[in-house]
Amino acid sequence: MPSVLAYHRPTSLVEAGELLKDVNRWALGGGTIVVPEARKHREVGIEVVDLQGLGLDQISNEEGVMRIGSMVRLSDLVANTAAPELVRNAARRELPSALRNAATIGGTVAEAESESLLVAALLVHEAEVRLHDQPSLSLDQYLTGERDGLVTAITVKTAGRGAISSTGRTPADVPIVAAVALSTGGVTRLALTGVGATPSLVDPVDPLANLDPPEDFRGTSEYRRHLAKVLSARAVLAAAGGESNA
Numbered sequence: 001m002p003s004v005l006a007y008h009r010p011t012s013l014v015e016a017g018e019l020l021k022d023v024n025r026w027a028l029g030g031g032t033i034v035v036p037e038a039r040k041h042r043e044v045g046i047e048v049v050d051l052q053g054l055g056l057d058q059i060s061n062e063e064g065v066m067r068i069g070s071m072v073r074l075s076d077l078v079a080n081t082a083a084p085e086l087v088r089n090a091a092r093r094e095l096p097s098a099l100r101n102a103a104t105i106g107g108t109v110a111e112a113e114s115e116s117l118l119v120a121a122l123l124v125h126e127a128e129v130r131l132h133d134q135p136s137l138s139l140d141q142y143l144t145g146e147r148d149g150l151v152t153a154i155t156v157k158t159a160g161r162g163a164i165s166s167t168g169r170t171p172a173d174v175p176i177v178a179a180v181a182l183s184t185g186g187v188t189r190l191a192l193t194g195v196g197a198t199p200s201l202v203d204p205v206d207p208l209a210n211l212d213p214p215e216d217f218r219g220t221s222e223y224r225r226h227l228a229k230v231l232s233a234r235a236v237l238a239a240a241g242g243e244s245n246a
């Protein structure tokens, strides 16, 4: 049985919202996950709802807050010199360049892979998730909730000095664990990747509190806790003005 039964390209948010009320219709951002998933054999076919026609690909900046439309590609975020350096750096390190040209910030946030540096960078920049027909949520709330609804934009506070400290099998590999810190007016925010189901904010003073990382072939839970401790200290120091790892 073909897995994709229909393709929709709505031209208004209302139309897109109505289409997506059916759980067998999937929002299509850049498609780096949706397309390979949609090609798999499944009992019940799905339909895709392409978000390209909704004008959600704009970036604007007002009074220290940047609004990034959910269909902004990671490559456009990297190229935008008004975007916070930490966000640009994290977006550049997220995927190979060919995939960055396709992947969107909305798809990245909706998927929120455990190892997403960009989601971690958005967390420390106090990101909010704007949703169609629903109240906005902090990214932190969004990640711990159902993650349903059509994401229309992400907003971030642009101020602060950021740093990323990470360990991977090679420099080109996706980090096993990464610590992403931002210092703003003496306040530090810290997020970790690779230690839970999604990236998460942790206490910069006690980053290991409540941390129970999963293990895989790249590292045991204890190894990941060790990395989290060492990398957190480095990232916090660098964000505060010490040696930078960003």
Ligand SMILES: Cc1cc2nc3c(=O)[nH]c(=O)nc-3n(C[C@H](O)[C@H](O)[C@H](O)COP(=O)(O)OP(=O)(O)OC[C@H]3O[C@@H](n4cnc5c(N)ncnc54)[C@H](O)[C@@H]3O)c2cc1C
Binding pocket: 026, 027, 028, 029, 030, 031, 032, 033, 034, 035, 051, 070, 071, 093, 094, 095, 099, 102, 103, 104, 105, 106, 107, 108, 110, 111, 112, 113, 115, 116, 117, 149, 150, 151, 152, 174
């Ligand atoms: C080879 C490869 C390497 C990868 N490496 C990484 C990596 O290093 N780090 C990482 O984090 N991820 C990685 N990924 C996963 C994936 O590419 C990213 O999460 C990507 O950024 C998803 O964005 P997208 O726009 O392509 O999403 P899509 O594939 O279009 O969608 C992903 C999910 O989000 C939903 N969605 C999309 N847009 C919206 C919206 N506006 N509102 C609500 N829901 C929406 C879709 O329905 C789907 O469930 C990799 C994938 C591949 C194929």
